[in-house]
Amino acid sequence: MIHPALLRKQRLIVIGLLVIIAALAAVSAGLGPSPLSFDRLIPTLMGQGTFKEDFVLFSIRLPRIVITVLAGMALALSGAILQGITRNDLADPGIIGINSGAGVAIAVFFLFAPIDAGHFAYLLPVAAFAGALLAASLIYVLSLRKHTGLQPVRMVLTGVGLSMALSGVMIVLMSSAERQKVDFIAQWLAGDIWGDDWPFILAMLPWLLVCIPVTLAMAQRLNLLGLSDPASIGVGVRLGRERTVLLFLAVALAASAVSVTGGISFVGLMAPHIAKGLVGPRHQLSLPVGILLGGFLLLLADVIGRNAFQPEGMAAGVVVALIGAPYFIYLLLKK
Template sequence: MIHPTLIKKQRIVLCLLAVLIILTVMISMGIGDAALSYDRILPTLFGAGSFKESFILFSIRLPRIIITVLAGMALALSGAILQGLTRNDLADPGIIGINSGAGVAVAIFFLFYPVQSGTFVYLLPVVAFIGAFLTALLIYIFSYEKKQPLNPTRMIIIGVGFSLALSGIMIVLISSQERAKVSFIAKWLAGNIWGTDWPFILAILPWLLIFIPYALYKANRLNILALNEPVAIGVGVAVKKERLLLLFTAVALAASAVSVTGGIAFVGLMAPHIAKSLVGPRNQLFIPVAILLGGWLLLIADTIGRNLVSPDGIPAGIVVALIGAPYFMYLLLRK
């Protein structure tokens, strides 16, 4: 049973994060190359804006903001699940190669599959998932040992190796392609939010609507799996089955996010850690906090990067990396 004080603390933190997201959304809607004054945002949202104001808000700003928040939520939850499964605080879908696997699949699909506007957007998350799942499966196979089926340290090291190898494959793939396609892949690798239209929201949303409730439902299983394996077996948990289902969930969430945002790392590393420091290590408490925190972190990174340098800005992935890399080093040294 969770102490009522902790539940109250979690609700306060969730409310504060919701307010932070709303404030950041309002700021993000008002700033950019095309000006939209803050006193016109609410009238425009409720249909009283001019054609120019409506176009800026509904065709340019709002889809990008929603995509960024959803992708941040998916990456944060994916990181939280991976950290619970591996019992390693350094696990993150971007660091252990899952994002790279999704990226290679997206690159192959984009470079060699004839792009059709009607289906391309909706196939992207599926293609990214196939690449990410195959990568995760190979990492699991290579890190498997009879004495210790899931060795956290071995899995992280092998994942980093796969990430580097897949980055090399990506370079080989784009080295002989035409300039326009290479430019897109380069932006994708940098973590540039490129899926900035309403169809991309419809493409990513079903994945989150399925897997976020499932992960919350399995939060107590993650608590048990975070203990040692004999304890988990002793309380009646089908360890292998639960691990594979949760790994499947983490991969699906990461793949759906990076298919529309590009190769963004460190959100899945930072959000769970900060959430644990705020409300404690129990998954029922920190996972909802991590989800909102991930959405806010990626949104604020994209807002800063988009407006820091004109005209193209800095990709959100680079802004997150500038914050996340020192945090990663801090965790590495501390552990």
């Protein structure tokens, strides 16, 4: 049973994060090449803005804010799942190769598939999921041992190696593509949030609406998977089935996010760790906090990248990496 005081603390943190995200979203909506006065945000949202204000807010700023928050939430939850099933604090969809698998699939889809503009946004997450699932399955199989089961450290190392190999495949694909398409792939690799339009949000939402509630419902099983394999089996956990379902969810979440934001790493590493530091290791408490932290971190990185590095700006993925890489090294030395 979770102590009532800890539950109250978690609820206060969740409310606080929601307020902070809303405030940061308002800042993001107001800043940019065409500034929108903060005292005009609410009237414009209520339909009382000028044509320019409506265009800037609803066609440019708001879709980017929504897609950034949703992608950050998906990446954070994917990272939490991977850390839970591998019992390894260094697991992250970007670090262990899942994002790279999605990236290669997106590149192949973009370069060679006959693309119908009307269906492009909706087919992109499917292509990313296929590539990410193939990469995750390969990592999982290579990390299994007949007598000892899944080897968490081996899984991370295998994922890093596969990620490097897939990066080589991506370079080969880019070397044979047209300049315009190479620019798109390079933008994706940098983690520049390019799918900032309403169709991409509609394409991503179904994945999150299915995966997030299912994962939250499986929080107790994630707790049990954190035990040793014999202990987990002893309390009735079917290790193979539970890990497969959770890995499937982690892949779906990561693929839906990176299909529209690009190859962003470290959000799935940092958000779960910070959440556990705030409310403890129980996933019933840490998952909701981690989800909101992921949305906040990616939105913050996007705001900083767009406004602090003028005139060209900096990709959100690069800003996150500048923060996440030192954090990864810290965890590596600590653990």
